[in-house]
Amino acid sequence: MNDTVFPADEASQVTRALAALRDSTGIEGGILPHQGGGSVLLHIAGRALRYECAVRRKVDRYGLLPDLARRHGGGPKTLLISAPLSAEMAGRCRELGLEFIDTAGNAYLNDSGIYIYVTGRRGQEALRPARDTVASPAALRMMFAFLAAPALLNASYRDLATHAGISTGVIGKALDALQARGLIGTGPDGRRRILQPEQFLNEWASGYLGRLRPRLARYRFASADFDRWSPAQGHSAWGGEVGAAYLTKHLQPRTATIYLDMSDPALLASMVREFGLREQADGHVEVVEMFWHAPSFVEWFPTVPPHLIYADLLGSGDVRHVPVAQQLAGQIVERLQQAPELAGVRR
Structure with a gap:
């Protein structure tokens, strides 16, 4: 939103x-x-x-x-x-x-x-705008998991499905599609790796904004008492402007985007009650459904993984976010290139 x-x-x-x-x-x-x-x-x-x-x-x-x-x-x-x-x-x-x-x-x-x-x-x-992707929402969840933890490229289907919040049945077809587009490949050691980290990131961000995010539960609220809220590891985390400010120190947040585990309805209900949240279309507090296994990918807590913040910034329509998004993209690509799973990938 x-x-x-x-x-x-x-x-x-x-x-x-x-x-x-x-x-x-x-x-x-x-x-x-x-x-x-x-x-x-x-x-x-x-x-x-x-x-x-x-x-x-x-x-x-x-x-x-x-x-x-x-x-x-x-x-x-x-x-x-x-x-x-x-x-x-x-x-x-x-x-x-x-x-x-x-x-x-x-x-x-x-x-x-x-x-x-x-x-x-x-x-x-x-x-450049990312090339449009044919990835399904399930495949985009899987790509999100690979960007957060490249080791999952070579994990068992069961482990990958658990972390990404998808069924094992969609994994094989999604991997084939990524390989056909040249985004992932198999090295001499037989292990999968991301071949084009920058393109992989941008295809994921474009697909997330166009195909996955519109399907997520999202709410906008107004509150005069939200400054004292803080996320709980494994249940909620900052995205958007607050997450970007936390990671880069280069943005003054005007809105608060929170990713919340909505598998437990009590979490949102208690947040609304405790902080007096009022639904408002242009409210400064946005709450978005976590679409992955909530206890996974907590290395960046109190923020969500940086590639999700990158996508949030690109989708915001705010010119202030462009240099910050570029900074995050550079850091994400560098981290991927340095991951042991991507050793030997052209930089």
């Missing part, structure tokens, strides 16, 4: 594009919350320009652009937000008068004396 009207995966792409625009041009922008449609505000030369957004993961055919231009022509100003556009696609957007920004920092903006045109930037892998 977030305060924007973008779905979580689109909010992540818009956030990355705004951060890339700032890097390439110095233009500041932000997502407008609670609007009738997905909107952004760009601050350029003392002016504030509001755009409705057309978010596209990939624009690789010329035929898509005239259709977009026609569909949005004559209405509110529309901004195409996409993965990195080729110079040819950027030029075609300009010919059609279709303003755009992308996740590499390329841009075309043209409004009453304001003219911005940037092309040729290919972007950094850390800012």
Whole structure:
């Protein structure tokens, strides 16, 4: 959940594009919350320009652009937000008068004396939207477990199922799918390993935001007395902004995201009662269902594993979170590369 009207995966792409625009041009922008449609505000030369957004993961055919231009022509100003556009696609957007920004920092903006045109930037892998994944929610739970504890790549199906909170029946098919995509492989010693840690992380985060998180029980609350709450190991842990602040010391939290073991309904009920929580759509306290075996992966307590915090930040739609998410991603990938299970993986 977030305060924007973008779905979580689109909010992540818009956030990355705004951060890339700032890097390439110095233009500041932000997502407008609670609007009738997905909107952004760009601050350029003392002016504030509001755009409705057309978010596209990939624009690789010329035929898509005239259709977009026609569909949005004559209405509110529309901004195409996409993965990195080729110079040819950027030029075609300009010919059609279709303003755009992308996740590499390329841009075309043209409004009453304001003219911005940037092309040729290919972007950094850390800012590219992850490739869409066909992973099922069960497979995403398994990927979460591998990121938290790479040793589980070679654990028994029974142990893996216990920690990940899945059935043993889905494991073989999910492993085959990961291997077919080149994300995991088998070394000379016959043991499985993650072959592409960065891509594995980003595929998991994208899949979590788009496929797993929407299925989880989630609640928003307001409370004037929540500062004294603290998590209990094996039952609850910080995610989101508070978790990121704890791990990086580089964020001032405005919201509190808590992952809670909801297999015991009494835990949520007692929290609501003790801290006077009131359900509120834009409340600053978010409680999300733990989707793994709650006593597992407690090495990071009082936070959840960092790759879950990384996904929370990407899905928030808050530009402040981009550098912190990048910092976490670098640390996660480095830890994976140094894991004994990944010895020999290209860095």
